[in-house]
Amino acid sequence: MSYILEAKDLRKEYPGKLALRGLNLQLAAGEVFCLLGQNGAGKSTTINLFLGFIAPTAGAAYIGGLEVAANALKTKQYLAYIPENVLLYPHLTGLENLALFSSLAGFRYRESELRAYLAQAGLPAEAVARRVGSYSKGMRQKVGIAIAVAKHAQVLLLDEPTSGLDPKAANEFSALLRQLSGQGTAVFMATHDIFRAKEVGTRVGIMRAGALVDVRPTAALNAQELEQLYLTHMHD
Amino acid sequence: MVTSIAQKEFVSIRRDRRFVVLGALVLALLLAATLVGRRAAAAAQQARAAAQHMVNEQFRHQPGRHPHRVAHYGSFAFRPVAGLGFLDAGLNAYTGTAVYLEAHQQNSVNFSPAQQAGALLRFGELTVAFVLQTLVPLLLIFLCFGAFTEEREAGTLPLLLSQGVTMRQLAWGKIVGYGRAAALVVGPALALAAWLLAAGAGAGAGPLALAGRLAMFALSYAVYFFVVIAGAVLVSAGQRHSRTALVLLLGAWMVGCLVLPKATANLGAALHPGPTKAQLDAAVHEQAQHGLNGHDPQDRRAAALKDSLLRRYGVATEKELPVSVAGLTMAAGEAYSSRVYQRHFAALTRTYERQNALSAWAGLLNPYQAIRPLSMGLAGSDFAHYVHFQQAAEAYRYQLVQRLNALQAGMGYGDKERRLGAATWRAIPPFAYQAPGLGWALGHLLGPALALLLWAGALGWLGLRRLDKMKM
Numbered sequence: 001m002s003y004i005l006e007a008k009d010l011r012k013e014y015p016g017k018l019a020l021r022g023l024n025l026q027l028a029a030g031e032v033f034c035l036l037g038q039n040g041a042g043k044s045t046t047i048n049l050f051l052g053f054i055a056p057t058a059g060a061a062y063i064g065g066l067e068v069a070a071n072a073l074k075t076k077q078y079l080a081y082i083p084e085n086v087l088l089y090p091h092l093t094g095l096e097n098l099a100l101f102s103s104l105a106g107f108r109y110r111e112s113e114l115r116a117y118l119a120q121a122g123l124p125a126e127a128v129a130r131r132v133g134s135y136s137k138g139m140r141q142k143v144g145i146a147i148a149v150a151k152h153a154q155v156l157l158l159d160e161p162t163s164g165l166d167p168k169a170a171n172e173f174s175a176l177l178r179q180l181s182g183q184g185t186a187v188f189m190a191t192h193d194i195f196r197a198k199e200v201g202t203r204v205g206i207m208r209a210g211a212l213v214d215v216r217p218t219a220a221l222n223a224q225e226l227e228q229l230y231l232t233h234m235h236d
Numbered sequence: 237m238v239t240s241i242a243q244k245e246f247v248s249i250r251r252d253r254r255f256v257v258l259g260a261l262v263l264a265l266l267l268a269a270t271l272v273g274r275r276a277a278a279a280a281q282q283a284r285a286a287a288q289h290m291v292n293e294q295f296r297h298q299p300g301r302h303p304h305r306v307a308h309y310g311s312f313a314f315r316p317v318a319g320l321g322f323l324d325a326g327l328n329a330y331t332g333t334a335v336y337l338e339a340h341q342q343n344s345v346n347f348s349p350a351q352q353a354g355a356l357l358r359f360g361e362l363t364v365a366f367v368l369q370t371l372v373p374l375l376l377i378f379l380c381f382g383a384f385t386e387e388r389e390a391g392t393l394p395l396l397l398s399q400g401v402t403m404r405q406l407a408w409g410k411i412v413g414y415g416r417a418a419a420l421v422v423g424p425a426l427a428l429a430a431w432l433l434a435a436g437a438g439a440g441a442g443p444l445a446l447a448g449r450l451a452m453f454a455l456s457y458a459v460y461f462f463v464v465i466a467g468a469v470l471v472s473a474g475q476r477h478s479r480t481a482l483v484l485l486l487g488a489w490m491v492g493c494l495v496l497p498k499a500t501a502n503l504g505a506a507l508h509p510g511p512t513k514a515q516l517d518a519a520v521h522e523q524a525q526h527g528l529n530g531h532d533p534q535d536r537r538a539a540a541l542k543d544s545l546l547r548r549y550g551v552a553t554e555k556e557l558p559v560s561v562a563g564l565t566m567a568a569g570e571a572y573s574s575r576v577y578q579r580h581f582a583a584l585t586r587t588y589e590r591q592n593a594l595s596a597w598a599g600l601l602n603p604y605q606a607i608r609p610l611s612m613g614l615a616g617s618d619f620a621h622y623v624h625f626q627q628a629a630e631a632y633r634y635q636l637v638q639r640l641n642a643l644q645a646g647m648g649y650g651d652k653e654r655r656l657g658a659a660t661w662r663a664i665p666p667f668a669y670q671a672p673g674l675g676w677a678l679g680h681l682l683g684p685a686l687a688l689l690l691w692a693g694a695l696g697w698l699g700l701r702r703l704d705k706m707k708m
Contacts, residue, residue: 051398073400081398087391091248103240104399131251144395151399 002065004029004078004186005050005155009059012045012210019045021210022059029154032177032187034197034218036230037207043190045210047157050188051081063155077105080153084160086144090133094118094143097132101147109150121146122172138169145176156180158189162196174200194230198223206233237401241409242416249417255379259421262367262375266425269364273322274432284314284333292666300655303640303647304566310338311636313629313667318616319446320453323429324365326617335626337633337667339640340570342520342577364425365611368457369604370493373464376418377485380468383410385478403703407469414465415458422461426454448674453614456685459692460607466695467603473703492604500598500605504591510584523576538565555649562652563645567638574634581630585623592619599687606687613681616671620680624672632667639664 005027012020020042027033037043048054049061052072061068063075088097098114109117118128121142132140141161148156156177162170170193177200181187191197197204198218204226206214213233221229249255291312298306314334321328336343384406387393396406433446468485475481511519542554542561554561592609599606612618643660644651678685 051394053394053397073402076398076400079398081395083391083394085391086395088395089244089248089392091251092244096244096247100240100244101395101399104237104396104401106237106400147395147399157398 003027003062004064005188006062007046007049007059008062010046010049010056010061011058012042012049012054013057019210020049020056023212025205025212025215027155027186027188029184029186030181032181032189032200032202034201034204035188035190035207035212036192036194036197036204037190038192038234041207042210043207044159046207047081047159047188047190050079050155050157052076078153079155079157080148080151081157082141082144082148082159082161084163085137086140088132088135088140088143091131093129093131094123094135094139095128097143098146098150102150105151107150107152114150117146117150118143120149121176122169138165141165141169141173145173149176149180154185156185156187156189158187158191160191161189162191162193170196194227195223198226206230208233237405238409238412241401241406242412245410245413246416249379249413250420255417258375258378259417262371263421263424265362265371266364266367266422267428269362269367270322270425270428270432273325273363274429277317277322278436280333281317284316287312287334288314288667295664295666296662298658298661300657301661302652302655303563303643303660304339306661307339307566307637307640310336311667313337313625313632313669315622315625315629316669316671318621318671319433320429320449320615321617322432323363323453324611324615324617325363326365326612326615327619327622328617331619331622335629335633337629337636339566339637340573342574342581342630342633364429365608365615368422369460369607369611372418372422372461373493373604374489375421376414376461376464377468377482377489379417380410380414380465381472381482381485382478383407383414383469383472385472385475385481388476389478403473404700407466407473407700407703410469411462411465414469415462418461418465422457426450445673449614449616449677452674452678453611456607456610456614456688459688460603463603463688463691463695466692466699470695470699470703492602496598496602497595497605497608500595501591504594507594508587508590510587510591516580516584520573520577520580523580535565541565541568558648559645560647560649560651563641563643563647566644567641570634570637570641574630577630581626588619593683596683596687599684600690603688603691606684606691609684610681610688613677613684614674616677618680621672621677624676625669628669629667636664 003026005025007023007025010020010023010025011018023042023046025033035043035046045054049056050063050068052061052068052075055069064078066075068075088094089100092100095111095114095118098118099109102109102114115125115128119125123139123142123146127135127139132143135143144161162173165173174196177187177189181200181202187200189197189201198221201218203215203217204221205212206229214229216226216229218226291314295306295309295311298309301309312334315332318326318328382389384393387396387406397403430447430450433450434443467488468481471484471488472478472481475484538561541564545557545559545561545564546552546554549557549559551557595605596609599609609618613620643656647654647656
């Protein structure tokens, strides 16, 4: 079976700190993998390695079968990234931000298409032509989702995407993720939100001190069992 | 990709009130400097043309006189205002505007605006070149210092790079975007300059020559602004915080625009000291003494010339000669003193050129010192253009005096008691200065042009390539 996202003995060391200790992981198309862990567990390091923003100390990360470190630009064509706090250009409108990021990814859309992507992401129509400087975090997050969707990415890398979102916005976000995974997009999401992980994930992994200590299919656990499992690992 | 980033930067800048205010201020300064400079240059040109016409008329309308008296009466050569002098006054304020043309004497160009102006001129004029060389880079620094640091601080850099953009593409996009913003500020002033030139042709050069100079002037500044923008973007890319980038860039601006130019000028004067005007005049006078003195009948060399003339014409006395010995003696003396002067003037010019060369070499270290001579040279207000005028004036003086000496020589013995008719002076063509062309100017500007291009190449090629290896 070919995987759209894969880590083989992926390791990252910083001076005086081992951030990631030999991660092995595979994601197939349409799968939603939620990585749980405390701050500093290595979740963001893992995402940065898949993005090619940092180089691995050992092992390799693969996107679409290509090694990220050797194909940093090519692998970015397959993925979209939504950080914890989507920071856009405040002097541009939501529409202009989406047009800009889409064009950087090689897609040029008509205004009607851009509006459709923003609407799909849940951004109110009245906001699309407003400058992003006036947006709430949730609205910026929606533009971030629209950017990812408009890129037709095969892999979504999400770093704490629902952190700070109100429940309604977080629910809308989850629904959109389910919709995208249903269309075959693989999702790799680092999160603290156990409830959200259970809700949208097909598998959850628990990371502790740079090591993936447990991986379970979400269908095999209810929310309370997942919470208990997480707490058990955190207190080991 | 680069176009998209450039467009984003341009739109963001246009919507940034801080830049709009600063940009409008600089634009207003540029437009004011263009208009005021043009008006002042036109007034100066009008005054000089009127003065030139007046002295020409006075010369033409002299009564019947002895030619040597006419040679001592002399004339003036007024230096026309350079076609683009209103954009860059260069050395115009310190070099003279008029030279007195007379027999036996090679005068320097006198009556500089600085001699006649108050002390305020010492603080410099507000010219278009000053704004372009000093204030626009400052505006560009304020515009560019956060090119990368603000992306880092705002957290937009990861999102940008995740779209498949390289740091180099990002930098090029920003350079193009900032460049468009700079063009928005500078363009109207240059367009106004072009319109003013088209509306009222400049002095001393045709409209095509001026258009060529203006195009090269604009191109030179485009390269200069590219260097400033690319340098600022690279500094920003290498820093984590905007404040550090701003401090570094402002420091570079102060060193480049204020400290280094003065330091190299002082170093040049110290390494290659030139004589004072009094020393030069004394040296020329001392050596000219070794030549013929047409006013001294006891002069040994004049007597020798007379003897040779007597032998050549096979006559025994001066009375029998068909030519005036005094006239030929004057001509020989003039030729000698002129050679002496030319030798000293060439040495002095070489000294100044060595001083200037040091500043030109400094252009390799400092792009400000590359654009400054380039700008002055293209405007026609640099030292080379000054020397060109001085030499043209001296060539005319020499030719005029020798023509008068020839007239005297042709009058034969006893010429001192006779006069030539007033029509004689009207037949002598007046001084008409032809400013050198663009090709000539560029030939004198290869050093600074090369230095500026090297800067652009080093930053655009080597500097931006390094960005690819740079981490977020």
